[in-house]
Amino acid sequence: MVQTTGPNRPQHTPRRSVLAIGLLALVYPLLRFIGYEIPRKPNKVEIHKELPANGILVNSDFILFDRDNATWAVSRKCTHLGCKINYHETDNLLECPCHQSRFTIEGGVTRGPAKSNLTIYPVEKRDTSPYYIITT
Amino acid sequence: MRPVLMHVKARLIAPLLDYRWGSWSLICLYISIASGIVVGLQYDLTHPYYSVTALDLLVPYGEFFRSVHFYSSQFFFLLACIHFIAVFSKTDNYSQHDWVVLIMALVVGLLLLFTGYVLRDDNTGFSAGMIAEAILKNIPLVGNTLNSVLFSISEHGMQRVYVHHVITLDVFWLILSWNHLRRYRVKVTDHIPLICLTLGFCLMIAAPLEPEGLGITYISGPWFFLGLQELLRYFHPLFAGVIFPATFLVALLYARNQNRHFRKILWFIYIWLGIYALLSAIAWLR
Numbered sequence: 001m002v003q004t005t006g007p008n009r010p011q012h013t014p015r016r017s018v019l020a021i022g023l024l025a026l027v028y029p030l031l032r033f034i035g036y037e038i039p040r041k042p043n044k045v046e047i048h049k050e051l052p053a054n055g056i057l058v059n060s061d062f063i064l065f066d067r068d069n070a071t072w073a074v075s076r077k078c079t080h081l082g083c084k085i086n087y088h089e090t091d092n093l094l095e096c097p098c099h100q101s102r103f104t105i106e107g108g109v110t111r112g113p114a115k116s117n118l119t120i121y122p123v124e125k126r127d128t129s130p131y132y133i134i135t136t
Numbered sequence: 137m138r139p140v141l142m143h144v145k146a147r148l149i150a151p152l153l154d155y156r157w158g159s160w161s162l163i164c165l166y167i168s169i170a171s172g173i174v175v176g177l178q179y180d181l182t183h184p185y186y187s188v189t190a191l192d193l194l195v196p197y198g199e200f201f202r203s204v205h206f207y208s209s210q211f212f213f214l215l216a217c218i219h220f221i222a223v224f225s226k227t228d229n230y231s232q233h234d235w236v237v238l239i240m241a242l243v244v245g246l247l248l249l250f251t252g253y254v255l256r257d258d259n260t261g262f263s264a265g266m267i268a269e270a271i272l273k274n275i276p277l278v279g280n281t282l283n284s285v286l287f288s289i290s291e292h293g294m295q296r297v298y299v300h301h302v303i304t305l306d307v308f309w310l311i312l313s314w315n316h317l318r319r320y321r322v323k324v325t326d327h328i329p330l331i332c333l334t335l336g337f338c339l340m341i342a343a344p345l346e347p348e349g350l351g352i353t354y355i356s357g358p359w360f361f362l363g364l365q366e367l368l369r370y371f372h373p374l375f376a377g378v379i380f381p382a383t384f385l386v387a388l389l390y391a392r393n394q395n396r397h398f399r400k401i402l403w404f405i406y407i408w409l410g411i412y413a414l415l416s417a418i419a420w421l422r
Contacts, residue, residue, distance in 0.1 A: 035281035037291060081368060082266035082290070086352055097355040098263050099369045113369055 046130035056087060061136055062121055063087050063094070065105055073134045074107045075119035085118070094118070157222050159322045161215035163330055164208045169306075171205035181298045184257035192345060199342050206252070206343035208334055213249050213360075216242060228393045234315065239388050241312035244305055246360065251301035253358045254287075255294055259346040264357050265289045265297065267368065271377030354422055363415035384408045 047064065051057050057064040062073040063085075074094065076084045083098035093110070094103040101114035108117050124133040178195050180187035191198035220242065227235065254265035265287060272283040288296050324331075346355070357365045367376040387408065391401045 031278065031281045034284045035278075037280065037284070040291070077266075081270040081373065083263040083355070084266075084348070088353075095353065097259075097352050098267065098357075098365065100354070 043136045045134045045136060047132040047134070048129045050131055054089070056089075057132075058087060059134075062134060063105075064123065064132060064134060066125070066132075071123045071125045071132070072106065073121040073123050073136075074103075074105070075121060075136070077119070078114055079109075079116045079118060080112075080114035157215050157219035158320060159327065160330055161212050161219050162317070162322045163324065163327045164212035164215060164334065166324065167208035167331065167334055168205060168212050171201055171208060172302075174201045175205045176302065179255070181255075181294045184255060184294045185262075188256050188258065188345060189347075192342070200338060203338040203341060203343040204335065207338050207341070209249055209252055211334065213245050216245055232392070235392065236389055237312050238316060239385070241309055241316070243385065244309045244312060248301065248305045248309065249360070250358065251297050251305065253361075254289070254297050255301055256345060257294065259348050259352065259355050260344075260357060262289075263355050264361060267357070267365070267377075271368075271373045274373040275378060276374075356419060356422070359416070362419040363412040366415040366419040384412075 045059065045061075047057065051064065051066045055065060055067040060076075062075055064073045065071065076086075078085050078096040078098065078101055080096060080099055080101050083096050085094045085096045085101075085103065087094055087105070092105060094105060094107075095101070096114065099113050100111070101109065102111040103109055103114070103118050107120050109115065122135045124135075125131065126133070175191065175198075178187060178191055178198060188202070191202050193199075230238070250264070250268070254261045254268070257265075266289060269283055269287045269289055272287060273279045275282060284291075286296060286300065356362060364377060364381065367380060370376070371380075384405070387401050387404050390397070391405060392398065395401065
């Protein structure tokens with residue numbers, strides 16, 4: 001039976017307070033649990049063909065360059081807000097189509113609003129197929 | 137000058153306010169839900185862009201049903217906004233609680249529209265989703281959690297967005313609008329011309345879809361997102377994506393005739409809308 005101290009006013013029992021405090025104590029671990037991002041397992045992408053004469057291959061997640069005896073892969077995720085950047089062959093640069101941040105083909109920022117450089121993925125170059133193995 | 141304005145208001149604006157915008161909006165929502173169920177039968181959230189393209193190119197009448205779902209949803213939201221403006225002067229008797237609930241229903245309607253865009257996973261949809269994710273992650277303390285619950289496209293693809301588009305937001309909208317819909321009943325049979333007009337329009341106009349292409353220099357977001365997209369160019373995502381839109385929402389919540397600052401709030405809303413329209417125009421013209 002619920003005790004009342006006034007007209008239609010239920011008294012807050014200690015049991016109810018304990019329950020409320022218990023629920024509140026759960027909020028923080030719950031928020032931490034939901035907000036935690038499990039680090040993604042490294043993904044190895046194999047390229048089974050040789051690159052075209054311009055030495056560039058555009059993948060969904062990265063752009064692979066093989067030029068002047070150097071091989072590198074740049075992430076296509078813009079460091080401003082995550083849109084997918086594109087390679088512009090005429091200007092030889094990378095540009096985000098959402099806010100026009102520009103990067104060098106090595107991933108360095110040359111024009112904002114992006115502030116940090118693009119992620120560079122490790123590339124293993126081989127003489128036989130698969131010719132390139134990119135770890136993203 | 138004043139009599140001319142009064143005449144314009146009496147002759148042109150007043151009749152517009154009398155139209156049944158709310159009923160039309162609801163009818164469009166019915167069409168949107170029905171076509172959404174049809175489209176959802178062929179939508180594959182593990183290969184979203186592929187399935188949307190297949191809908192347009194391969195599935196018999198797929199292009200038509202997707203167009204119906206797209207445009208009826210747009211009409212639903214636009215008509216709901218016009219309905220809101222048209223009946224604004226008659227809402228003085230609403231309690232603050234009812235008012236807040238209905239404004240939230242509008243916000244949920246906008247989120248439904250937005251998640252629909254994202255689910256296409258084409259150039260516009262994917263970018264809009266990534267931008268939303270980045271904005272949420274910039275909110276201090278709870279940003280990651282919010283993103284994990286609402287979008288998390290980078291980690292889980294379209295899973296969260298799909299669940300919210302198909303279930304969560306719909307249930308929320310229904311709960312928020314329940315009292316309103318109970319009070320104002322709409323008979324579908326009274327709106328046959330509107331249904332025919334919507335279906336006829338969708339027979340002729342396909343829903344947009346923007347494939348990814350090499351060297352694309354500019355992607356413009358959904359029409360209601362354009363102003364925000366432009367603002368994000370100049371300001372930190374927390375200001376452009378959260379604080380700026382939140383000020384408009386708070387102003388709407390307090391825009392009641394009983395409020396002693398009503399005039400000032402109304403002016404703030406006009407100025408905010410003016411700035412947003414200007415930013416949208418700049419983004420659209422780029």
